Amino acid sequence: MKLLRYGPEGQEKPGLLDDAGAIRDLSGHVADIADDVLTPDGLARLAALDVDSLPVVDGSPRLGACVGNVRKFVAIGLNYADHAAESGMPVPSEPVVFNKWTSCIVGPNDDVVIPKGSTKTDWEVELGIVIGKPARSVSQAEALEHVAGYCVVNDVSEREWQLERGVSWDKGKGFDTFGPIGPWMVTRDEVPDPRNLGMWLEVDGKRYQDGSTKTMIFGVEELVAYCSKLMTLMPGDVITTGTPPGVGMGQDPKVFLKGGEVIRLGIDGLGEQTQKVRKA
Incomplete structure (x- = not known):
């Protein structure tokens, strides 16, 4: 579904x-x-x-985030070896875990708003895991039983706040509108191999990211099991699992969002998002 x-x-x-x-x-x-x-x-x-x-909905209504009442929006950093390389950071030996505040969650086609004073707002196409069954210290063998489905996430990031203003990534990841989720959640039964999904992102028609979940360092089972040791995962919690190379920070010269751009991104079988970028 x-x-x-x-x-x-x-x-x-x-x-x-x-x-x-x-x-x-x-x-x-x-x-x-x-x-x-x-x-x-x-x-x-x-x-x-x-x-x-079921009644058919007429027209083309706005889509909200595909999951409601998200209690926790957990993110994984540097989970693609080639993205770690473009970021100039070592490949992690364990998952890098940080938070995106739930107040950043918006619909898949809602505007992305650049925070006041920001000069380094960036993009990241990511596979999102939606939890469907409470998970507390589960094993990797059990982990998929706790997954309801998958979705597209744009992990919008403000790099100055993330990397240059202290050591907390959370600060640069949770600004309002920095968490477009959707367009829909595809249930787990329809995604037999979440480690074999093509993913891409374009800005104003230029393709910057063109990768695959094949190159994830830690897969879905590992991430659900690992996070469940740090916290109790509840139905509707979202884990966004990292991005392939091609972010703005990794370009030479670096490319950051200034306002007025259109971002398009998608993952095979999970749908597409389109966001207009504007200044606060």
């Missing part, structure tokens, strides 16, 4: 993308794509619905 949320900001309704590409309204069955709806039992109930009987 491809599950989504649509409608004005703060008033999103739950929906499902059918095989013809139409949005079907799920609000007669669930209140949101969140919490217990993302558990194995919750997803099984949605999978049992007759899709053709």
